[in-house]
Amino acid sequence: MDIRLKRAYEPPAASDGRRVLVDRVWPRGLAREAARLDDWARDLAPSAGLRRWFGHDPDRFAGFRERYVEELRACRSQLADLRRTARRGTLTLVYSARDADHNQAVVLAEVLRRGLPRAGA
Template identity: 40%
Template sequence: MSASVCDIHLCRAHDIKAGVRPTGARLLVDRLWPRGISKTDLPLDAWLKDVAPSPALRIWYGHDPAKWAEFGTRYRAELRDNPGAVESALAWCRRGPASLIYAAKDRLHTHALVLRDHLAETLAKEYAQ
């Protein structure tokens, strides 16, 4: 395995459109395509829709910071219940650096943070074995 947990980065889709270059594999981790961005403006290695929060969880959360802690708990439960989707993200991360691309404006309360931590913890357990 070549990637380390510090090789998983976060990048907003709109920052890429503005010229930011993501590190490593470019993985869109939103279920919906980012508004206002054409597919030519967002070159990707993979669109991992199934690793995103369920529509019901996304609607419940509504990007309300007051629900952040509970959102994280519920989203981690969804990730545990969806090992195939998580494995598809892990496979990219094992190959080398990867950027999880998301559309949310709030950089402190995005599912991509929870996903990055979940992936990093899983990889750390693998590396410890």
């Protein structure tokens, strides 16, 4: 599977394949036309409470990952749809966070590639 991550503010490219926004809220200041998105997977984004708790603090990323994976367990059909998309061609998960290493797209890409870990693992 070819799953890529790209910040929403980076220009779209033909090599992006299918572009899916994985934020719950629209990226500030970004015009919809400029984003050139194929889909917006709001339901796969972390809950508002989890986002507030995390606050993009790298020291909380391990806890964020664990809690977010638990939230994703309720989204199995959407995960399966994205996995099918990635098997057919390039899938680019688009996110707006400044930190490229500590955000929900990183966790979501891991889950799409490896599947959901067993509960409690």
